[in-house]
Amino acid sequence: MTDRPLTVDVDGALTAAAPGEVLLRTLERIAVSIPHVCHHESLGALATCDTCIVEVDGALVRACTTPVRAGMRVRTKADTARQAREEAMQRIAANHELYCTVCDYNNGDCEVHNAAKLAELEHQRYPFTPKPYAIDASNPFYRYDPSQCILCGRCVEACQNVQVTETLSIDWSAERPRVLWDGGRPINESSCVSCGHCVTVCPCNALMEKSMLGKAGHFTAVPEPVRSASIRIVKHLEVYTGFAPLFVASDAEAAMREQTIEKTKTVCTYCGVGCSFDVWTRGRDVLKVQPRPEAPANGISTCIKGKFGWAFVNSDDRLTSPLVRDAHAFRKASWDEALDVVARRLRDISERHGKDSVAFISSSKTTNEECYLVQKIARVVFGTNNVDNCARYCQSPATMALSRTVGYGGDAGTMRDIELADVVLIVGSHTATSHPVLAAHIRGQQKLRGQRLIVADIMAHEMATRADVFVRPHPGTDLIWINAVARYILDRGWEDRAFIEQRVNEFDAYVRSLEPFTIDDAVARTGVSADTLQRVAEIIARGGRVCGLWAMGLTQHHNATDTCTAISNLLLLTGNYGKPGTGGYPLRGHNNVQGSCDFGALHNYLPGYAHVENDHARAPFEREWGVRLPAKPGFNNRTVIDAIHEGKVKGLYVVGEELGLVDSNVLYVQEALRKLEFFVVQDVFFSTTAEFADVVLAGTPSFEKEGTFVNTERRIQRLYQVMSPLGDSRPDWRILRDLAARLGHPWAYEGPRDIMAEVARCAAIFAGVTYEALEGYRSLCWPVRSDGTDSPLLYTERFNFPDGKAKFHPVAYTAPFEVPDAEYDLHLNSGRVLEHFHEGNLTHRVPGMHEKVADAFVFVSPALARARGLADGDWVRLTSRRGSIKTRAVVSDSVRDGELYMPLCSSNDRVNVLTSSDADPVVDTPSYKETAVKLERLGERGASPLPRTHPRNGHPTPQRGVEVQHKWARPDYGFPTGDPAVDATKTATRAPNAPNHSRHDEA
């Protein structure tokens, strides 16, 4: 096939078309409007609705599935084509009651409504009869109305092939087909993970967000009897007037809604995937979240949190004004009073005890501009590098590993590269729970394109159970098997010698470092079979383009930096950098953990990774800020706790970070917080950390401010203000600016745009970043040159070292800090669940999430449960050398005997009471994943913390998509011919025994 445009004849006009595109796309491009319902820009053609029929060279075809051919003669206005489209639309109308004016979906984008108008539907030919199934409203977030379902199958396609949870199907064999969850379960008892894909793509009101119901329209809140009566009246009118005037009325009503519903683009505040979407609001009511195909990281995808996790913004618990502690109690204070106290007390400490006696912790949930201001206050106002963010708890080892080997501490490419890869290697990442949309896209590539998936983890989590190869090493031994795989590749000469010779230094030292790592040694020390390791080596070396992904299962170990380095070395060895579909991808956890580092909230780096010890790197900042900057790294998040205990740090300012819960060895951390002379917490809720504060400042969540986030792809995206700050809370950037002014630094920022302009002036990797270039859904992946060119894929020409070459960085194995012994006999792993982000401070305030998972628990293996007499819901005590907590057990075969898993989202006892203060010696990231505990059964049984309605209890029904061939095989289906006499004999999926005369005839 040639790529040159070809010419087609559309209704007598010659038109250029792209080879390979389908006719519907060509028609859309030249603004020839024909109806279509099942086709979706992101799903493609499903061929279920038949409404886009046109005549091509004298035959009727579906425009959505017909590829363009040079010279084809297309007649969209041919009578038979128009009549065939009208027939198809009549069949849809038999499955969908057109009561648009009182429908919550009548928002201008109802595709059934719009297609009915385009198909010139005049009167209803086949009467609508409800399907004999009840509305299913069991899911906390959305409901399905079978009687409004037109059986287009978009939802099935999205669930099967985009989300790939494989819950949905259509029962084409039923007399009245409908959509099924797990083959016929109530939604809330199925495997549905509430990602919302199906609701997002449904072209009508069959699947709707509950938050829209009764709220979207001017007449949609009317009580049911009134609503049914109005529908009856409208339908009666239709018999006499036809649909046209009714469509005019509903279009007018939709236009009125447009005046009262705001649609604002934002970026998700949860994980590092960085999904963006429109938020529909009326006042403070969040009506729905609507992702759009042009969203660069996610397209139409979301997970449960991004789609449905926003009720917290209106929570009664929100901080709505500053609080100041008097003696032992907090009282509300004015902003003037609170900021005066903060300025006075911090200045006083700094003057009495020295510049480094105060410290700042920024938030990975706040914007880049806010992180920039936190570090600027630390450095410029207080003259200290004591500033950090929660990347210390998770991402620092990966950043260091990539800085050592390829130069930039960020993902090598984008989601697109991960999709393009032939092989995806995931190590120590519960991707399906922690980066759900990315996991969905990987599942899709595996299912539809045959991408191979290798997963290494101590737990058999969802992605592990789907993997082509599952590597299950002993805890803390990943470096051994990774290096053994590298040596095996070398021994067979499978390395990419040309790439190494041209682009990588230190090969010989790397080869020597691999000598101890034989397959036999790895088998003995990791417990992984030789076959498995050899297969992994072969797939990585010979399977095509490889992306290596990893997360906290790797970075929260004592040897984390070296293990992350081993992965990057392996990718260099096999030539997997600098080409589409390759590279190293440490998956950033929080939505803006990448940005908070990029914008300088680090104890050793200024914005753009200018090292504080480098005079040349500091110079542009000293010029811009007009000060001499401290040249010695400060305390980081972990060392600052020791410094408080030692009396070196007396004042602490924490923005949006729950260190009183999420830090490792949290009792030690809380003890430090009690010792502070003065402690400020800036947050949206009164957190556990705030309990230790002297002043609490009421910040705002992402919906209530403007700014930018950087996702795991290094992608900078703008968020726009969805609603006003609640009460007297204030955007964090404004609080920080006003505080600096009280401390003698009256910075003239009128908004985040001004802050970004300043960053672009002094940080080279952001030189070309402007708010204009980030308008709407546009985005930039750093580094961004001053001419605005960005870098979605790094290292295509040079690595980020002076000679442009990457470096192998030899690493050796270090044993874990703590392993089970006779007394503390079990290994404890910790992490997230899908429904709650991290510790759950936001998501526990979303009732539906809380309904799905109300509290944390500990997974115990079936063998351990049998040995200890445990069942789901049994209360147990877990004790480590640091502390002791109570929780409930859930029996799960995802963990091995001798290993436990506990999520962070407890409402009470927290897992970090048990974890230690040990840390990776290179970057100080705590060894959260190296905790030995003992477990005691307490003899009480509670309800299972994972209720029957949790998706883990579901039974998916995988299939290739909507499987329209089963519809076509029905005896009552016939392709619309445009001949009423023929079509009337085939009226698939309309009401059985419905007469074939029109309602007009009836009248």
Ligand code: SF4
């Ligand atoms: S998992 Fe549930 S919400 Fe997501 S697409 Fe499938 S049915 Fe819809």
Ligand code: SF4
């Ligand atoms: S519920 Fe599914 S099949 Fe029914 S109209 Fe909506 S997207 Fe189409």
Ligand code: SF4
């Ligand atoms: S939590 Fe992550 S995957 Fe889910 S919608 Fe938000 S950014 Fe996307």
